[in-house]
Amino acid sequence: MKRKWNRRGLLGSIGAAVTGLLALPVGRAAKAAVQKVLVSTSAPRGYDPTKHKWQMAIDVNRCIGCGHCVEACKKENHVPEGPYYRTWIERYVIAKPETGTGKARGKTWVDSPSGGMRGFPELPIPEEDVLHTFFVPKLCNLCEHSACVQVCPVGATFDAPDGAVLIDPNYCIGCGFCIQACPYGCRFMNPLTKTAEKCTLCYHRITRGLKPACVEVCPTQTRVFGDLRNPTPDDPLEEFYRRNKVQVLKPHLGTEPRVLYAGIDKEVS
Amino acid sequence: MNLEATNLVFEVMPRFEGYAYPNEATPHPLWTVLIVLYPYITGLVAGAFIMASLVRVFNVRALEPVYRLSLLTAFAFLICAPLPLLLHLGQPQRCFQVMITPHLTSPMAIFGFVYAWYLMAVLLLELWFDYRKDFVHWARQTPGWRGLLYRVLTLGVDDVSPRAVRLDERLGHALSVIGIPSAFLLHGYVGFIFGSVKANPWWGNVLMPIIFIMSAMVSGIALCVLVYMVLQWARRLEIDIRCLDTMAMFLFYALVLDAGIEGLDWIHRVYSAEEGFQIMQSMTQEKLFYTLNVGQALLGTAVPLAVLGVLQLARRRIPDIWRKRVCFFSALLIMLGVLAMRWNVVIGGQMFSKSLRGIMSYKMEFAGLEGWFMSGVLFCLPFVLLIMLIKLFLPKEPVLSGQTLPLREPAESCATI
Numbered sequence: 001m002k003r004k005w006n007r008r009g010l011l012g013s014i015g016a017a018v019t020g021l022l023a024l025p026v027g028r029a030a031k032a033a034v035q036k037v038l039v040s041t042s043a044p045r046g047y048d049p050t051k052h053k054w055q056m057a058i059d060v061n062r063c064i065g066c067g068h069c070v071e072a073c074k075k076e077n078h079v080p081e082g083p084y085y086r087t088w089i090e091r092y093v094i095a096k097p098e099t100g101t102g103k104a105r106g107k108t109w110v111d112s113p114s115g116g117m118r119g120f121p122e123l124p125i126p127e128e129d130v131l132h133t134f135f136v137p138k139l140c141n142l143c144e145h146s147a148c149v150q151v152c153p154v155g156a157t158f159d160a161p162d163g164a165v166l167i168d169p170n171y172c173i174g175c176g177f178c179i180q181a182c183p184y185g186c187r188f189m190n191p192l193t194k195t196a197e198k199c200t201l202c203y204h205r206i207t208r209g210l211k212p213a214c215v216e217v218c219p220t221q222t223r224v225f226g227d228l229r230n231p232t233p234d235d236p237l238e239e240f241y242r243r244n245k246v247q248v249l250k251p252h253l254g255t256e257p258r259v260l261y262a263g264i265d266k267e268v269s
Numbered sequence: 270m271n272l273e274a275t276n277l278v279f280e281v282m283p284r285f286e287g288y289a290y291p292n293e294a295t296p297h298p299l300w301t302v303l304i305v306l307y308p309y310i311t312g313l314v315a316g317a318f319i320m321a322s323l324v325r326v327f328n329v330r331a332l333e334p335v336y337r338l339s340l341l342t343a344f345a346f347l348i349c350a351p352l353p354l355l356l357h358l359g360q361p362q363r364c365f366q367v368m369i370t371p372h373l374t375s376p377m378a379i380f381g382f383v384y385a386w387y388l389m390a391v392l393l394l395e396l397w398f399d400y401r402k403d404f405v406h407w408a409r410q411t412p413g414w415r416g417l418l419y420r421v422l423t424l425g426v427d428d429v430s431p432r433a434v435r436l437d438e439r440l441g442h443a444l445s446v447i448g449i450p451s452a453f454l455l456h457g458y459v460g461f462i463f464g465s466v467k468a469n470p471w472w473g474n475v476l477m478p479i480i481f482i483m484s485a486m487v488s489g490i491a492l493c494v495l496v497y498m499v500l501q502w503a504r505r506l507e508i509d510i511r512c513l514d515t516m517a518m519f520l521f522y523a524l525v526l527d528a529g530i531e532g533l534d535w536i537h538r539v540y541s542a543e544e545g546f547q548i549m550q551s552m553t554q555e556k557l558f559y560t561l562n563v564g565q566a567l568l569g570t571a572v573p574l575a576v577l578g579v580l581q582l583a584r585r586r587i588p589d590i591w592r593k594r595v596c597f598f599s600a601l602l603i604m605l606g607v608l609a610m611r612w613n614v615v616i617g618g619q620m621f622s623k624s625l626r627g628i629m630s631y632k633m634e635f636a637g638l639e640g641w642f643m644s645g646v647l648f649c650l651p652f653v654l655l656i657m658l659i660k661l662f663l664p665k666e667p668v669l670s671g672q673t674l675p676l677r678e679p680a681e682s683c684a685t686i
Contacts, residue, residue, distance in 0.1 A: 083294040090288075110288040110626055138290075147468060153380070154363075155372035173366060174359015176299045177377050183468030185290025185623050189299060194359030252544075253467055269624050 041166055042204035049162040053228040054201055056212075057240045058137055060263035062222040065089055065135035069214035069223065070117040076202060076213035084188045086199040087139040087214050089116030092267055093123055096131040105131060108267045136268055137222060139214070140165060140186045140199035141249060141257035148178035148187060148198075157196065163228075163258060164203055169195045183250050184257075201225075287627030298619035298631055301639040302612075303353040306647055308459045308481065309611045310350045313651075315452040315482070316489010317343035318392070322452075323519065325445035331515040337663055338500065339493050340399070344392055345655035351384060353647055356638055376462045387455050391448045397422075398441035400662065402429045415661070456485040463614060470545035470625075471618040476534045483527035488607035490520045491600040496655070498597050504665055510589050517596045521577040524603065528570050531610075548621045548628065556628060557617050560609045569606010573599040 043049070073079065073087045095106030109124045116135070123130060146165050149157050156171040157178055167178075172195035179187040179196055187198040202212035206225075210216070215225040226237035244262035250269065251257075261268075285294060321339035323329040355361050368385075371378035405427045408419040426433075460481030463472040474480075494516050501508045538546065553561055577599050580592060587595070621628050634640040 083291055085291045088291045110624070112288070112291050115291045147466075149374075151375045151377065151465070152372050153375040153377035154366040154370055171363070171366065172360065173363040175357075175377060176359070177375065177462075179292075179299055180619075181466055181468055183623055185292050188292040188295075189359060269626070 041160070041168075041207075042200070043207035047207045049160050049164075051229060052162040054142075054163045054206060055226055055228050055237055055258060055260075056139065056142065056201065056215075057224040057237060057246070057260045058262070059222050059224065059240065059244065060134055060136055060261055062220040063089065063135040063137055064220055065091055065116055065120055066219065067115075067117045067119055068217045068219065069137060070115045072213040072217040073199075073202075074117065076205075077200075079197075080190060080192055082191070084190065084197070085115040086186075086197070087115075087137060088112050090136045090138060090268075091116070091120050092132075092134055092136065092265065093125065093130060094132040094265070094267060095125055095129050110267075132265065134263070134265070136261070136264060137214075138184065138186070139259065140201075141184050141255065141259045142201070144256035144258060145254060147181040147183065147253075147255055151177045151181040153177065160203075164201050164206075165198075166200055166203060167196055167198065169193055169197075172196050183253050183255065285622070285627045285629050287622070288624055289622035289627040289629060290624055293622050293629070297639065298616060298629070300357070300615055300619060301631075302616075302633060302641075302644045303357040303639055303647070305608075305611045305615045306353040306644055307350065307357075308456075308615070309488070309608055310346050310353070310648075310651065311459055312456055312481065312485030312488050312607065312611075313492050314343045314347045314350060314387075314489070315456040315485040316487065316491075317346065317493055318448055318452045318489070319486050320490050320493045320516075320519075322445050322449050325442055326449065329515060331511050334509045334512045335493055335497050335516065337399070338497055338659070340392070340396055341658045341662060342493060342496055342655055343489075344396060345658055346651040347384075347388055347392060348654060349647070349651040352650070353644075354380075356643075356647075376458055376465055379458050383451075383455050383458055387448075387451050391444055391451050395441055395444040395448060397424075398437045398444065401426060401437055402434050405429050418661070452485075453482050457482050463618065466618075468623055469618050470543065471549060471621070472614070474534065476530060476537075477614075480527075480530055480534060483523065483530055484607050484610055486523045487520065487527045487603055490516060490523055491603040491607075494520065494596055494600040495604065498593070498600075500659065506665070508593060510592065513593065513596055514584060517577055517580055517592070517599070520596075520600065520603070521574070521581055524570065524574055524577065528574060531570075545621075545625050548625050552617060552620055552628060556620050556630065557613055561613045561617070564609030565606050565613055568602050569609055573602050573606070 067089060070085065070088055073085075077086055079086055090110055090112045093109040095108075097103040097106045106129075111120065111124075113121065123133070142163055142165055146157075146159060149159055149165060152158075153175060154171060154173055156169075156173070157165065157167045160166050174189065174194045174196065176189055176196065179189060182198075187196050189195070190197045202210070202214075205212060211225055212223075215223045221236070224236045224240045226232070226235055228237070231238060240262070246260040246262050247264055248257040248260060249264075317339045320332070321336050321343065324332045324336040355364055358364060367378055368381040371381065401423060404419045404423045406429070408416055408423055408427070410416075411419060457478040460478035463481075464474050464477030467473040494513070497516070498508060498513070538549070576595055580587065580595055584592070616631055619629070620631065635642055637643065
């Protein structure tokens, strides 16, 4: 049925729209206030997450696979021993194709022994057979549309306004749904706290003006970190974007990761 | 178990072939056999309820002997359904947060509401309306604590006038009608929990909720067949062959639908051969060969389908005793097949790395919270509960739905005395 417009109806609709628009910031402020009271993060008092937008970028061409970042992360965040990592390094070894097979590239080997923390063993194939080899540091991808946040049944994991995806360990029920939903294998169940855990960009550090531990110790500046809302005069992120073409991991899943990579190959997943 | 401690006694073989993300290289998959049991048990609840609804809503009179048994089966299993979930939580004492602060974009957050709705608003109420007049009757006839229990269960409503009984029936019927979509919701959402995980190509599938609902119906009806036959055998009562034939017929049709939809899912997977297809292919040929091809497809689907199909075509030519045997073993095979299906979904989905470059293995322990023993106990628990319920609420004399027991109005009783 075609809707008939009259003055009263039109004014009513406009009024409702204006009220809605006015209510939006009020609602947001109320939500932020409630979050401030209920959500526990490691940020210091007075830190305003709405005034920052943290970003991480990885220049794969620079990584030498030394594993310092993994070790620093484990120590800084008290990550338990064993197969639990907030960040890790993968080594990709792509062989030359065998002649006559009609293929452009050979077999791919991927490994990350102890998350790359203690370096890597010898190459699985003779050096002359290697077409290409490189290291890929991995961490939480800080997705815009995080599958982990979407599936958490109690809202213990959430998108902070400053771009970090955080977990409230005092609220997590340890169901593991977020770990299953993360396409990048970035989350794990902490065997001591029995709650989900992941990279927080060293939230306790960045909210105090420090860099994440992995960025701090990286000897080759593979990991580039910055605040998009407060760029510095020689901002490393700006320099990174100017010099590189960037990609994200598993773009087809629509999670829109905010960790950007330069120099990764098609084999990286 | 601490890997370092284990390695002192024997060398733990790597759980992976190929590459897995380091966080995936844990000694066990994150969701183990407890999470296999959870959808299995909720499926049995939904299926048993649908079975009861066939009598109430669709007026299938031949199934009346199993109406109350199906309802009690659904109830016994529903009570036990959240146990595996609770035991699996890292912080079970925080479970009520799912109800207090549900995160509404999560399919898991719906659990508390769907469960509470189904238990409180559908099943308990339907049972109460169906049983109320019998409670009143039993409360008057039975001495001791049982009489007291029946009296308490009447909730003080002891009006058994034809008008009140008719109202009970009408409300019970309405609840049955509401119960069917609720049963679908209860199990469909379990399917959606898996189907919504786009990170996992084994799970992320739009057909998953429908597959779960269909397999739930099949397994629930099969459970009712088994429980009915065992109960009649235990009570030395004759099996109502018309009822059994009707159950076998519904079991067959439900199985045809289930097999059709699961077949369609596989045809789609093979034909589209999307991301992860190669790793799935190698899983079906290696790690899941026995549970998927033999357990689920051959023994759990193809054999019962063929046998029950023959039973439908040549029912009159097969003697009663053989029909009973065929029904019993088909139902048993179907129950095992659906359990294998749950295993294949839950464990299968975690047997490959999300990097799609590695396959893992999983060997269940005997002891421990997530071992054979505990899962066996958890699966036996609803049966124990069901035996108690049958003892209390399903007397040996057949009680047909809608049929009033030889019950006298209080005034009449006085007159007779």
